[in-house]
Amino acid sequence: MKHQTDIAIAQAKKLLHIREIAAKINVKEDDLEMYGKYKAKLPLHLIDETKVKENNLVLVTALTPTPAGEGKTTVSIGLTEGLNKIGKQATVVLREPSLGPVFGIKGGAAGGGYSQVVPMEDINLHFTGDFNAIEKANNLLSALIDNNLQSKTNNLNIDPRTILWKRVIDMNDRALRDVTIGLGGTANGIPRQDGFNITPASEVMAILCMASDLENLKERLGNIFIGFTFDKKPVFARDLKAENAMAILLKDAIKPNLVQTLEENPAIIHGGPFANIAQGTNTIIATKMGLSLSNYVVTEAGFGADLGAEKFLNIKSQFADLNPKCVVLVATIRALRHHGGALKDAYDTADLVKVKKGFANLEKHIENIRKFNIEPVVAINFFISDSEEEVNFLIESCAKLGVKAVLSKGWANGGEGTSDLAKAVVEVVETKATQYKPLYNWQSPIKDKIEIIAKEIYGADKVVYDNKALLNLKRIDRLGFNDFAVCMAKTQKSFSDNDKLIGRPKNFVITVREIEIAAGAQFVIPILGKMMRMPGLPSKPASENMFIDKNGVISGLS
């Protein structure tokens, strides 16, 4: 039972100095770049590829979520506490929250209840400045592009109508979605249509999360595809000599951040792309850092397993040669009710019939995980409104599929509430783990890769392409980008590209509207439906209820 807000619980915790957390994973104080007493950056030389191979990577994902989310971050933190409680040396590796949603509806992303990473205020605000650095690197490139358009001595002949690169800001600011820039006369540049995305949607974020080191980061930044010249030649960031300055802006952002959980276990938090429009997981560097320093690493990927986990396994793990040994599928009874047809008002009312119907959604995710040759464990993120018969049904239904489903009570009880889950995970890792297999090979044609994801993971009958997407495919071919990974942009609310199709939809078609290129990240991004890359604020923004007293103590932040 929780009677306190997340922030009150977090503030009540007396934190260990970060050097003591570092000592737990054998990092010397001299290797820490401290940001105050409770945050530090870790140098890249601590990454040890041998240990990356030896240690155990556990991915936390979820069934198709309701809008409130099913608690992947909370379960990831709780599981880490549980693993440490049963004697395993475990570190949680998470994404950094975006500032925009903190002032909007969603709030921060530092876990909840008694499964949080702290200091939660700092993590949810500017943290160590990584998002700012990404924003500045992105926007420096934008400024260089517009500056070049009107440069007399240095002009690359870029056709302003073809520029795909947008500015970003880490703010929910819908008025910046669609703007006209360069107005006001010759001194102010060439007028053109532009728009701002939220920072987690920047390709620079995607690149940071894919980079293996500073040199690789720089190369990727140079490879960013901007648009075309008037004579139809592709223009890249390197043509503007932008990659060094951008990498200079990211020289600290490339280093993962160390903080602690409420139970004083290590947490590494680094990078934060959204999972519906980008790869949805923390940096490769952070995951490898965790594995270099810890016997168990618990990490998460955004939204349902059809988005975050699919990308984690096909893109990140394949590229970085990671071998996740267990996947934890977070399920909630309320999400099963939802997939069984319950309306929002009834999410918290026990309804075994709807849970039974909704189970089809989880079942499909279980099937999908096994396609990667990984054994899932289901974590039932417990809510007080869950009835015993609903929970028992879920456990038994999973058992019939040979899957262990375990109650996870980390939100209410921290590591005490997740020991059973931790034991189930360890059992899979120690007795069942095999070599995971990606579903496709990056070398395959783009259309094949799209088809595999749509059919194998989403369960679609077929994939159709709008004219624009077909033209985009030709462009990708012409540019020689066929061997890029496929990073789907799809609604998180359904296996399909239609929000409304809950549960386990069948007999549907996936429509690819267009296909974007993130050449630095080495993705193509098929757009399935209208994707929002700049959220708005609600009518009554969360900022209105925030308060800071004269001593700097914050309330109303969630």
Added chain:
Amino acid sequence: MKHQTDIAIAQAKKLLHIREIAAKINVKEDDLEMYGKYKAKLPLHLIDETKVKENNLVLVTALTPTPAGEGKTTVSIGLTEGLNKIGKQATVVLREPSLGPVFGIKGGAAGGGYSQVVPMEDINLHFTGDFNAIEKANNLLSALIDNNLQSKTNNLNIDPRTILWKRVIDMNDRALRDVTIGLGGTANGIPRQDGFNITPASEVMAILCMASDLENLKERLGNIFIGFTFDKKPVFARDLKAENAMAILLKDAIKPNLVQTLEENPAIIHGGPFANIAQGTNTIIATKMGLSLSNYVVTEAGFGADLGAEKFLNIKSQFADLNPKCVVLVATIRALRHHGGALKDAYDTADLVKVKKGFANLEKHIENIRKFNIEPVVAINFFISDSEEEVNFLIESCAKLGVKAVLSKGWANGGEGTSDLAKAVVEVVETKATQYKPLYNWQSPIKDKIEIIAKEIYGADKVVYDNKALLNLKRIDRLGFNDFAVCMAKTQKSFSDNDKLIGRPKNFVITVREIEIAAGAQFVIPILGKMMRMPGLPSKPASENMFIDKNGVISGLS
């Protein structure tokens, strides 16, 4: 003689751990919030108002500068080294550089040669995130304004045509000067004209520099004047309940930053408003922090003494009850040649005739400083192209006015090159210092305050007001802001509002085009001529020559 770039000199220096710098000013390690090993934030409780009164404040300003600047920051750092060299315990208190100019023409602002603050790369890049925090607080308010325009339940009835608040970005990006936002349909808000200023031009920056503590910061943020409702009522940030969330974003930015000079003396760097459009000096909190921890504080204010020093003395010192005991006027022979009529190509060619003619500019600045009841010392920032006869003329001419002029060779020789300057400053402080007097009282009518500055400091015959300015004066009166300070926005190139009038112009008129309101900072800002608040990049941006190697070592940053 210097044969190395600034960055090479800075990188060759083996830095002390910041805890050792802190120890020199009796700050305990536990009070430091470290940002890596060489930067730290200082908590506000270290401010001691008794010591602020007892210790010695020295302001470094300059004659009317050439576009390259006359080296105020370099002299401030050099003088601090010199003071420590002659046995005084001195700290330099500076502004933070803006990121925009780093990638443009100007470069960073961490001093030069053997008078630098280090780590120069970090100081010139994101530093401890203060500018980012200011940018986010500014832009959160913008997002709240646009969000409110289309809110159904929460609407303040703001007339979008009256909104004065602009977005900011710390980037030289001319294409953002004049933009149209909110395009693309009802979901994206109300279309309106807007623009981006560079971050140092944000009123949030001005507010941070005026704030006495977190509570005062919050109150000032709430007082920001945004525009009017359709029924002509003024709208403030507090009407949007924005001040707490904005203060939360600034909770760390309010704390001054401690770094070191090349000679391992303490440097406090905090806040960075430009001096032509804002108050042009570091935060009141930083200056008081320096005075609380150090017997001598050397600080600077931007551009010529007609801008930075005037505002430092009439606005900052008056408001914060500071008592500057000596003003160092930085002069260069090249600037005197310029004021004597030398063209840019001849700046580095000895020309006694032009120096004699140009001296009138310095003479007027000397007269001005004395109007504040403070005794100036002239620092001749030495260049290799300075001839002995020019330097001797300058020293003798100052002597005739009863002012000591001393060669300052900090750029070439660090503290060794500034001992004489340090001795001259100490002599003024110990034997001549009196109680400084501001030129006007904040309670006087706005027009009187403008007139005093224009006539007494600039040397104008009279002040005329455009129609818009007269309407603005009525608005200021109606809003009850007559007792605000006056923060002039004027070209830095002339005493007058006309770039071309070098030297000591006479018989001229100052024209006030309009008068802006910075209600949170408690200024009104008379605009004298067209002021640029968003610089552009040059045709070949500095970013093109920057390089970072695989170990993170940067070159090409200046």
